[in-house]
Amino acid sequence: xxxxxxxxxxxxxxxxxxxxxxxxxxVEGHFTRDAGRIEAAERVLxxxxxxxxxxxxxxxxxxxxxxxxxxxxxxxGICLGMQLLYEVSSEDDTPCLGVIPGQVDLLEASxxxxxxxxxxxxxERRAESRLxxxxxxxSWFYFVHSYAAPPGKHCVGDTEHGRRFASVVNKDNFFxxxxxxxxxxxxxxxxxxxxxxxxxx
Amino acid sequence: MLARRIIPCLxxxxxxxxxxxxxxxxxxxxxxxxxxxxxxxxxxxxxxFYDITASPHGRSVDRSWILRVADVLDIPFCVAGGxxxxxxxxxxxxxxxxxxSVNSPALAxxxxxxELARRFGSxxxxxxxxSSGGDGRWRVHELTGDPSLSREAGRDTLDWVREVQERGAxxxxxxxxxxxxxxxxxxxxxxxxxxxxxxxxxxxxxxxxAPEHFVDVFRRARVDGALAATVFHSGQIAIxxxxxxxxxxxxxxxx
Numbered sequence: 001x002x003x004x005x006x007x008x009x010x011x012x013x014x015x016x017x018x019x020x021x022x023x024x025x026x027v028e029g030h031f032t033r034d035a036g037r038i039e040a041a042e043r044v045l046x047x048x049x050x051x052x053x054x055x056x057x058x059x060x061x062x063x064x065x066x067x068x069x070x071x072x073x074x075x076x077g078i079c080l081g082m083q084l085l086y087e088v089s090s091e092d093d094t095p096c097l098g099v100i101p102g103q104v105d106l107l108e109a110s111x112x113x114x115x116x117x118x119x120x121x122x123x124e125r126r127a128e129s130r131l132x133x134x135x136x137x138x139s140w141f142y143f144v145h146s147y148a149a150p151p152g153k154h155c156v157g158d159t160e161h162g163r164r165f166a167s168v169v170n171k172d173n174f175f176x177x178x179x180x181x182x183x184x185x186x187x188x189x190x191x192x193x194x195x196x197x198x199x200x201x
Numbered sequence: 202m203l204a205r206r207i208i209p210c211l212x213x214x215x216x217x218x219x220x221x222x223x224x225x226x227x228x229x230x231x232x233x234x235x236x237x238x239x240x241x242x243x244x245x246x247x248x249x250f251y252d253i254t255a256s257p258h259g260r261s262v263d264r265s266w267i268l269r270v271a272d273v274l275d276i277p278f279c280v281a282g283g284x285x286x287x288x289x290x291x292x293x294x295x296x297x298x299x300x301x302s303v304n305s306p307a308l309a310x311x312x313x314x315x316e317l318a319r320r321f322g323s324x325x326x327x328x329x330x331x332s333s334g335g336d337g338r339w340r341v342h343e344l345t346g347d348p349s350l351s352r353e354a355g356r357d358t359l360d361w362v363r364e365v366q367e368r369g370a371x372x373x374x375x376x377x378x379x380x381x382x383x384x385x386x387x388x389x390x391x392x393x394x395x396x397x398x399x400x401x402x403x404x405x406x407x408x409x410x411a412p413e414h415f416v417d418v419f420r421r422a423r424v425d426g427a428l429a430a431t432v433f434h435s436g437q438i439a440i441x442x443x444x445x446x447x448x449x450x451x452x453x454x455x456x
Contacts, residue, residue, distance in 0.1 A: 016297030020272050050322045109400055111423075113203075116324040116371050118402050119425060120204040120246055120455040140204060140455040142277055144299070144324045161203060183277045183299060185244070 005196070006041035008068070008081075009033045009058065018047050018078070021182035025193055033062035043074055043196055046081035052104070052147070053092035055080050069099050075174050076195050079145055082169065082176030091147050099174045104149045113162035116146045123167050123179070127156040131168060131175060133194045139187045141167070141179035148178060173200070204455040205419045205447070206246040206426030207440055208404060209433040211236055212253045213282070216266060218434065219253070231434065233266055237273050240433070243440040245276065246455055249302070249374070249428060251329075252282030253346040264292055271297025281329055282346070286313070287320050294321060302374065304329035305343045308354045308361075311368060318369025323401075328370040332358040332391065333378040339391055342378060362395050373399055374428065376406040384410025384432065392422035404428050412438060412446045419452045 005022060007015065007029040015031060022029040029045065030037065038044055046068070048055045059065055068075070077085045084096045089104040096104070109115040120140045125132060148165035151158040157168030159178070169176040175195065181188035211218045211233065218231050233250070240248050250270065267280060280293045281302035290301045301321075307314050307328055317326045331342040339358035344350040362373060375395050377388035387408045396403055402425040405418045409429035418427050432438040444454045 016268065016271050016295060017299065020297060021275065023272075024275070111400075114400055114402050114425065116401070117203070118324060118372060119206050121202070144277075146324070180277075180299075183275065185241075185275050189275060 003027060004040070004042045005029045006038045006044050007031045008038060008044060008046045008064065009062070015047060017180075018045065018182040021189065021192055024189065025196060027196060033058070033064065035062075035064060035067050038064070039067060039071065041073065044068075044071060044076070046075060046077040046084065048078070048080035048084065050080060051091055052080065052083060052089035052094040052096065055084055056094050056096060059084070059097075065097070069097050072173060074195060074198050074200055077174070077176040078182075079178060079180055082178050083145075083147055083149065085169070085174055085176050086149055089147060100149075100152075100154050100169055100171050100176070102149050102152045104147050106147055107145075107165070108162050110162060116144060117148075117161045118144050120184075121159050121161060121167075121179075123157040123159055125157050126151065127170075129156040129168065129170055129175075130198055131170070131177075131191055131194050132157070134190050135187050135194075141177075141181070141184040141188060143167075143179045145178060202453050203425070204246065204453050205424075206404070207415070207443060207454070208247045208249055208426050208428040209236075209240050209245050209440070210249040210251060210406065210428045210430045211434075212251050212430060213266075214253055234269055234273055236434065237270050237278075240440070241274055241276055244444065244455065245433075245440055247276060247426070248274065248278040250278060250280050250282075251302070252280075264296055267293060267296035267298055279327055281327070285310075287316055290317055290321065290325075294325065300325050300327050300372070302327035302329045304331065305345075307365065308341065308343045308356070311364065314365055314368035314370055318371070323369050323371035326370055327372040327374060328365040329374045329376065330358065330361060330365075331376045331378055334358070334391070335379070337390075337394070339394070345376075345378070358391075359394060359398055363398050366399065366401055370401060372402045372404065372425075374404040374406055377408060380408030381406075383408065386410065386414040387418040387422065387427070389417060389421050392418060392424060396423050402426065409438075412443055415443060415447060416450050416452060419447070 155166040159167040277299040279300035343354040
């Protein structure tokens with residue numbers, strides 16, 4: 001298990017639950033905006049709850065905009081952190097990190113599909129990924145979000161809420177999950193463990 | 202498809218879980234962490250902790266237990282009671298709660314809803330509404346944690362439901378006071394009326410007494426989640442059995 005895990009501070013108040021989830025796996029996450037610390041970490045988690053503009057603002061203030069796309073260790077974006085990996089978010093027309101091609105858009109509200117998309121939903125596998133080791137296809141994960149990316153080239157798992165959207169993505173060493181693994185019971189815990197144990201040079 | 206949520210509600214007073222009948226006569230049901238662990242293992246979809254004494258007495262919730270709960274739970278949880286401002290909400294969220302729920306303070310200062318939504322995002326902001334009435338008219342009540350202070354808040358429930366959404370509420374918990382604690386089923390008529398003007402997730406509260414009540418509220422009132430206390434705490438309804446019962450009747454639930 002990789003011990004040196006950096007949790008990038010990109011806004012949003014709720015970081016305790018992720019830290020506890022890592023502790024349950026025997027890992028202490030370091031909450032940081034320090035570029036050197038992030039670059040040296042074995043694993044990088046990009047969490048975040050809240051608006052895309054505020055999240056990108058915090059990364060800009062911390063001079064992390066150029067660093068993050070250049071990272072070579074496994075990086076996992078969670079919820080807003082996943083959305084920030086894309087090129088742009090239509091939430092306040094925010095340019096994002098551009099690691100994964102595509103645009104993040106508002107989900108469409110209807111009486112059957114309320115926004116925010118909040119609660120437990122199923123992830124359908126679209127491609128193989130080590131992140132899914134030991135997790136049955138169609139497992140339930142906990143989502144809280146209003147914006148999402150369409151299923152695209154790098155989508156390895158998707159979910160339906162009014163329309164299908166990418167709920168798990170992977171491009172090279174960059175991974176993203178739209179749900180909250182730290183709040184998704186056993187399957188969430190397993191996914192975090194899989195990420196921490198990814199074979200990587 | 203989004204699962205319908207089963208949500209045990211733990212009314213907290215002085216560090217213990219209590220439950221009253223129609224908001225009165227509270228009796229101790231158990232320790233917070235023991236019940237939190239039990240619900241995690243039973244696959245509850247979420248847990249709500251509600252400090253029933255906080256708002257009426259002008260006190261804040263004792264925050265120390267929130268961190269311990271966050272350590273134990275790997276499912277989302279919401280904290281209600283005594284959250285009056287952005288700083289109070291931030292403290293609760295920093296301690297690991299996923300959502301904060303405001304009720305009486307939002308009635309006293311409706312701008313609070315927007316302030317919380319702008320700072321933390323709507324998804325964190327739940328507005329709890331205590332409501333009673335009938336025949337197509339329902340009224341909001343406030344300070345319901347204390348029978349000596351509980352009173353009508355001077356607002357029509359459906360108007361308040363519309364207003365809190367405009368102000369940025371990301372979820373509404375409707376507690377139907379007529380039915381609370383009496384286990385005769387959810388107030389379907391009221392919940393249907395609220396559902397028709399509610400575009401954010403709606404959680405039904407008050408009245409669960411049997412598995413068929415859950416089928417009813419999901420099918421007929423189309424709520425996103427159903428909250429209950431006594432029937433879960435007492436063991437009268439086991440959550441895994443309830444989910445099996447719901448799944449067999451084509452209600453989408455997380456297994």
